[in-house]
Amino acid sequence: MPTLVRLSRAAASTLLGVAAALLVTLGVIRLWLADVLYDEDRFAATAVSLMENDTVRGEVRRVVVDQAIDQQPDLLAARPLLETVVDTALTSRPFERILEAAARDLHRAIFSSDRQSFVLNISDISTLAQAGLRAYDPELADRLPGGPNLGTIEVASRGAATRLMEVDRQLRALTWVVLAAAAACFVASGLVGGSFRAASTAFGIGLVGGALLTWLGIAIVAELLETRVPGSRVAREAARETWLAYSRELRSWMWLQATAGVVIASVASSLVANASAREQAAAVGRWFAARWEQRLGRVALSGLGVAAGILLFLSPASTGMLLARAAGIALAYLAGVELLRTLGLAREAARRDAPRAARREAAIPAVFAGGTLAVAGLAVAGLFWLNRDALRAPSSADLVRYDGCNGLEELCDRRLDQVLFPSTHNSMGAAESPGWFLAEHLHPIDRQLRDGIRALLIDVYYGYPTGRGVRTDPTLVIEKLEPYWGPQALEAASRLADTIGPIPPGAKPGLYLCHGYCELGATPFEGVMRDLRAFLRQNPGEVVILVLQDYVDPFDVEKAMTRTGLIDYVAVLEWGQPLPTLRELIETDRRLLVFSENVKDAPAPPWYHDAFTWMQDTPFLFRSAEEFSCEPFRGRPDSPLFLVNHWVSRFPPSTRDALPANSAEVLRSRLERCWQERGMMPNIISVNFSEIGDLIPVVEEFNRRGPRQ
Structure with a gap:
């Protein structure tokens, strides 16, 4: 009976540690949503940055030129020239302001209106295109059509995803509730298991798992966009690139989370485990074998296998990349634990009846390892702080502005x-x-x-x-x-x-x-x-x-x-x-x-x-x-x-x-x-x-x- 209690507490502690990590992941995702999608300025600035992507710009260019030719069919012979001029206009400073205003209108349509379809209206592009075309052929520039029907791009229609985002956007304070719940779960994990080192190990592994699941979700959405968006192959690729641009910050923060998880788990594990990396790998194999002998464990493992098989079938590239990352992270974790053990940082279990001097000697590596954990955490935080501009979404303040004309x-x-x-x-x-x-x-x-x-x-x-x-x-x-x-x-x-x-x-x-x-x-x-x-x-x-x-x-x-x-x-x-x-x-x-x-x-x-x-x-x-x-x-x-x-x-x-x-x-x-x-x-x-x-x-x-x- 005492053994059963200890096992239950250990399992509960592990589950609480993992739950704390997953709640942190959810909090990071909600912070990303608030920063990139829910904030109008960031949403518009990211839309402007999309024009640096050749695929996205190429699709916008195709739509604009197709609409111009539909309105003025005799422009067909001049299509190569039109594409050159429109492409130049799409990378110009004035178009940044046009696109920024259009993206703001689109954002308000999604979150502040009851429209059923969402349109990006960049009709003012015709003015820039005419100015550019005039440098090559003034007569052709006069024939280029304009008006609200040139440069109107349908983005999406209202569905369950947009309605869910609308509700989530109204619950901004929920992010801090989630992060507070994560802290409570971590404290509970340490108290239930009687060891905050074991809780830290579970928390670190959970952070890695949360990052892997987030990467998988981002990749699956990208592949769905590339295969399900109606229209040409280029349109689907443009939709995929747009999603990847908006999710870039989230992917970066997941790298931070995964790195922090590996560091935390490696150092914490070295404090409670004397087994080598080889022995730990063998222990993992024995654990799976033991679970397979149990009916419930076999059902659970079989279900995971079925899910993995379906993911590999539906999204082989994304799932394969995820498995490769998981293997790399696992290798880094095991190697990190072994490195710390080899350096003498593993803590030998001190018996209660051991002499005080022996217990003091055994505590020295633990103190050293705790310091190592702190230094490693500061190093990771410092690395990402120095590169913080690359990890955040663009801001409207990043767009080039001008004060006055020729200085006045x-x-x-x-x-x-x-x-x-x-x-x-x-x-x-x-x-x-x-x-x-x-x-x-x-x-x-x-x-x-x-x-x-x-x-x-x-x-x-x-x-x-x-x-x-x-x-x-x-x-x-x-x-x-x-x-x-x-x-x-x-x-x-x-x-x-x-x-x-x-x-x-x-x-x-x-x-x-x-x-x-x-x-x-x-x-x-x-x-x-x-x-x-x-x-x-x-x-x-x-x-x-x-x-x-x-x-x-x-x-x-x-x-x-x-x-x-x-x-x-x-x-x-x-x-x-x-x-x-x-x-x-x-x-x-x-x-x-x-x-x-x-x-x-x-x-x-x-x-x-x-x-x-x-x-x-x-x-x-x-x-x-x-x-x-x-x-x-x-x-x-x-x-x-x-x-x-x-x-x-x-x-x-x-x-x-x-x-x-x-x-x-x-x-x-x-x-x-x-x-x-x-x-x-x-x-x-x-x-x-x-x-x-x-x-x-x-x-x-x-x-x-x-x-x-």
Whole structure:
């Protein structure tokens, strides 16, 4: 009879320890539900992050393009172009805001309405798609349909699962009741069994079991979505990827739980068991054999076998992965116990009648093992704390926002011709860039952008790379620089260029940013375009103007901008229409305006605007700041944008000349005078050595003042 009582207490203690662990698992799942699914902000932010998944984005792209073609069948021939444009729009910053708003509406429909079907409405995608398509084919962009029927995606319909979530969401306090019950079960396990070490072992094994069951549930839902969702194979895969994205945090926390369970069980077991891992494995085999000899045990084990067989049949990949994880965790547990025993941490059972010194000696390993358990727990907690950002669901605060347009809220609703852009002349010529002689700036373009420059005047040439530098395309007439530099400077530059050596046989030209002689400084065009793309992506509230003094084919520029991804940001202006506001450019994520000084009427992409159709400017050959004038130079009287060339043209370029030119007094005086004489607000003021003087604060002062009424 006493033996029966001890066995019953041991069994009850084990069951209570496992129950405590399963209740912890349930509490973690409810915390995850509250964080990822029930919280509107997290739900919306996770939806936005889904667009980074190629499968999900591909399915959304297919739905949008199919709906467009259904409404306008003659667009079928342009499907590849439509898919490219829509895919670009789906990864843009403005679409993040569209999708976030749509996801919030969907969340409210699920949890705050009685709708029977749930729809994700991203109909505003048509606006972004039209803006992107206009850069390739304006006529085709006008034919792209819009309205509420383009970009409507049916997600699900109300069923038992959604009703259960609605009820569960109302019982938020239940999570803390569950966790309190888990604590009570653990305490009861230790009291009933008379050993908190044994209770800890059962609790640790239960944590591992809870993690395994949760992984299995997540995997089964994923496989059901992949096989049961109506539609194409891609639609089913997209549904699966969506579920995996939303459950990512839960899977991560289950890894934490399983790791903690192994550590707790390993250390606790080493304190109460003197058997080796081999002996423990043999004991497990004997336990199963003993249960098999009992009728009830045989029924229970057979039932588990049937359930495992069904799971393997219905979900072989998920069940196989689960079994592999279970085997790995069991191996880690047994090896951990053996490691602790080998290190002498196992506690020898101390008899009551043993001498006090012997009992004290036997207690030393137990104290050491308890310390090891604490250190291991802290190590696990620290590891996951350091990686906590990877374990939590995205937040709406993680979405990229912008405050104001080009730094000021008051600029958002102004047209381009009502905003002043600080600019650099020959932006690529920087003293910090390797190989640049006669630099006209201290810092390269990426630093200029960070410092506040928003318009870049750059020269694009074909160059031939050699082992000692870059040779300029020999078909260009370099003598065009003589009025700018003078004959003696031109002769000296020519001698210096000859030191590079001839163009290697078979060398192919590339695009370089140079100033007349690539031998005196050449920056690969695509590298700068990548820097510009990175800046635009990281600063979604900024609009940038690019003015190219180009001696290359416009379509070669287009290819380079396509390779670097900058093509996604180019805007197309329409002559005769009001210029767009900064807000319109930002909301459509078309925040780069490209102008060419030399394209004129040559064939070019629609976004490759002729500079002096759209701009009028001032002269630029001034030998001192006192010579600055505002007389008309290039452009047409009806050109809507006004470029003020504001640098001293002397050889070699000098910071001494820039110091007075870039002073606040001279800048203000020139801007005011040009505004008054030309009758239009300056829109670009371009300087040398923008790092010197007061360019940025003076431009901000003018922009705050705004256009005259």
